[in-house]
Amino acid sequence: MNTGPLIIGREVRFHHGDSFSLHLPELTVQAGERLALIGPSGSGKSTLIDLIAGIHLPATGSLEVLGVDWATLPENRRREIRRRRIGMAFQEFELLDYLSARENILLSRYIGASNESPLTLAQRTEDLARAAGIHQILSRAPARLSQGERQRVALCRALLTRPPLILCDEPTGNLDPQSAAAVLTLLLDQAKRDGAAVIMATHDHGLLARFDRVLDLTRRSPAAE
Amino acid sequence: MNAAAMTGSLVLALRHLRHHRTRSLLIVACVAAACAIPLLIRVLTADFQKALITRARATPQLIGSKGNRFDLTMALLYFRQVELPTLSFADFRQLATNGGGVFIPLNLRFTARHRALVATTPDYFELRGLRPAAGTLPLLLGDAVLGARLARQLKLGVGDSIFSDQRELFDISKPQSLKLHITGVLAPSGGPDDDAVFTDLKSAWILEGLCHAHTAANQVPERLVLNRAPGRLTLSEELIDYNEVTPANISEYHLHTDEAHLPLTGLIFAPNSQKSGTLLRSRLNAGKLWQAVSPMEVVEDLLAYVFRLRSLFDAVSVVLGLLTAAMIGMITALSIRVRSRELETLRRIGVDRLTIAALFSWEIAILIGLGAAAAGLAVGLISLGAPDLVKLL
Numbered sequence: 332m333n334t335g336p337l338i339i340g341r342e343v344r345f346h347h348g349d350s351f352s353l354h355l356p357e358l359t360v361q362a363g364e365r366l367a368l369i370g371p372s373g374s375g376k377s378t379l380i381d382l383i384a385g386i387h388l389p390a391t392g393s394l395e396v397l398g399v400d401w402a403t404l405p406e407n408r409r410r411e412i413r414r415r416r417i418g419m420a421f422q423e424f425e426l427l428d429y430l431s432a433r434e435n436i437l438l439s440r441y442i443g444a445s446n447e448s449p450l451t452l453a454q455r456t457e458d459l460a461r462a463a464g465i466h467q468i469l470s471r472a473p474a475r476l477s478q479g480e481r482q483r484v485a486l487c488r489a490l491l492t493r494p495p496l497i498l499c500d501e502p503t504g505n506l507d508p509q510s511a512a513a514v515l516t517l518l519l520d521q522a523k524r525d526g527a528a529v530i531m532a533t534h535d536h537g538l539l540a541r542f543d544r545v546l547d548l549t550r551r552s553p554a555a556e
Numbered sequence: 557m558n559a560a561a562m563t564g565s566l567v568l569a570l571r572h573l574r575h576h577r578t579r580s581l582l583i584v585a586c587v588a589a590a591c592a593i594p595l596l597i598r599v600l601t602a603d604f605q606k607a608l609i610t611r612a613r614a615t616p617q618l619i620g621s622k623g624n625r626f627d628l629t630m631a632l633l634y635f636r637q638v639e640l641p642t643l644s645f646a647d648f649r650q651l652a653t654n655g656g657g658v659f660i661p662l663n664l665r666f667t668a669r670h671r672a673l674v675a676t677t678p679d680y681f682e683l684r685g686l687r688p689a690a691g692t693l694p695l696l697l698g699d700a701v702l703g704a705r706l707a708r709q710l711k712l713g714v715g716d717s718i719f720s721d722q723r724e725l726f727d728i729s730k731p732q733s734l735k736l737h738i739t740g741v742l743a744p745s746g747g748p749d750d751d752a753v754f755t756d757l758k759s760a761w762i763l764e765g766l767c768h769a770h771t772a773a774n775q776v777p778e779r780l781v782l783n784r785a786p787g788r789l790t791l792s793e794e795l796i797d798y799n800e801v802t803p804a805n806i807s808e809y810h811l812h813t814d815e816a817h818l819p820l821t822g823l824i825f826a827p828n829s830q831k832s833g834t835l836l837r838s839r840l841n842a843g844k845l846w847q848a849v850s851p852m853e854v855v856e857d858l859l860a861y862v863f864r865l866r867s868l869f870d871a872v873s874v875v876l877g878l879l880t881a882a883m884i885g886m887i888t889a890l891s892i893r894v895r896s897r898e899l900e901t902l903r904r905i906g907v908d909r910l911t912i913a914a915l916f917s918w919e920i921a922i923l924i925g926l927g928a929a930a931a932g933l934a935v936g937l938i939s940l941g942a943p944d945l946v947k948l949l
Binding site for chain 2: 384386409410411413414415417425427429430440441442445
């Protein structure tokens with residue numbers, strides 16, 4: 332079993348045209364750690380999330396996530412690891428409008444992201460929904476949910492398979508402070524229960540106190556709190 | 557892609573199609589139409605061909621006055637109501653006297669309850685192999701026997717009656733309709749005989765106004781009598797509703813013309829030998845009055861037109877199929893564009909390309925499958941009623 336850091340990055344550089352570049356001399360994230368990414372728009376928070384998820388590959392340097400160097404893996408293998416071992420949540424929730432809230436949470440089951448039985452996943456869905464306070468609206472379509480409810484559904488989707496790493500790209504960006512606090516509590520509590528590391532990009536400095544560490548990308552270099 | 561993802565992509569496809577049910581139903585309807593139209597044309601033309609050929613094969617030759625051979629064939633084979641130049645009973649007598657086979661006269665100039673009223677001789681029933689399932693064939697003047705389907709549709713049976721249709725409703729000089737007594741119902745034959753009313757030739761001539769009975773003064777209904785004096789009877793202007801042959805007046809019926817003026821629509825000729833058939837045919841066709849046709853030859857000519865038309869429909873069907881395929885392709889391409897955000901989300905959470913491809917493939921397969929099933933169902937149901945539809949052609 333791998334007991335070392337969950338993420339090890341060295342001299343990670345990423346360019347997007349001439350206008351954007353990201354340089355991380357060093358990045359280490361331990362299992363169960365809670366890391367917040369802050370910085371103004373365009374500082375590279377979402378790009379770093381994508382690099383850690385293996386959606387993009389660094390131009391130079393190495394980035395090892397969950398024990399594998401993304402650069403050594405083909406696209407389909409990277410997708411498989413992301414599908415099975417990384418939970419993801421987004422600012423715009425990205426729920427599928429043709430599925431109910433319950434089916435959205437169970438999306439992992441439909442895309443072959445879990446080996447657990449349908450019964451187990453269904454029970455896990457109920458448990459997560461109850462913890463998130465959305466168990467009574469599981470049969471509703473996303474269009475009939477409030478913003479806060481949608482984000483809680485999206486978080487439950489990310490948490491369903493108990494992934495060791497959860498990546499969140501400004502999940503509270505569209506929520507009022509009360510809903511944002513509730514969503515963050517859900518995320519961090521469930522992650523702690525499952526022993527998952529959480530990396531969350533955010534603009535909301537009021538939430539930073541609840542993280543173990545904050546990475547400020549304003550200067551595009553790591554800065555420990 | 558594992559089995560769970562395969563099944564899961566099916567579930568997602570079904571959910572997506574259900575969510576966009578109007579669009580899905582529209583595509584299914586288009587696919588169904590594209591599949592069903594050529595199939596239906598095949599089924600109907602095959603049944604049409606079979607019905608025509610079966611009837612034509614069972615009918616050796618047709619004889620009528622010079623005119624359109626298609627009209628003559630469709631009238632004598634299928635009892636189609638077309639105006640044909642008549643020949644006379646005297647013509648029939650003349651041909652029959654010359655021999656060479658059996659001549660069956662037909663008068664098809666009237667209808668009963670809007671179905672063909674076929675006035676003929678017992679030889680017709682013999683030729684067609686028609687047997688009564690109930691009752692007897694027409695034995696007396698004014699008797700009728702019904703085809704099986706007609707009897708079922710009109711809920712009529714032995715002992716009931718059926719009226720001929722009045723041809724000239726507002727011309728009181730024309731004969732009234734005739735009340736026909738149903739003496740039998742034929743067993744089903746699977747052909748046009750099932751939809752016809754059969755009677756004897758003399759009954760048709762009553763309808764022509766060439767055969768009638770004189771009512772004795774003491775048998776006139778009292779409601780029509782205005783004044784009755786010795787040797788003199790004054791009747792009201794009230795119309796007599798219909799004619800009826802009864803045991804009391806049957807012996808009174810008599811013809812008011814000679815055989816040369818008793819009209820027939822045509823004759824069916826069953827020659828004793830191929831030679832006698834060929835001889836009569838060439839003799840009649842060389843003359844100026846009559847024509848003899850082989851129903852098979854006429855039907856083959858008719859089918860040639862049908863097949864030419866079917867080829868046209870086949871070409872239209874191919875175009876329709878291509879257009880439907882193009883429409884599905886365009887809708888899928890448009891759907892991929894409209895769903896780009898959803899696809900990006902799926903990519904970001906790690907769904908592999910095969911699962912995404914399977915999702916779209918399932919959707920297309922389900923739509924085509926449902927369309928094909930709907931087409932199959934429609935064609936199946938219509939095939940069951942194909943004989944009735946062919947009858948309409």
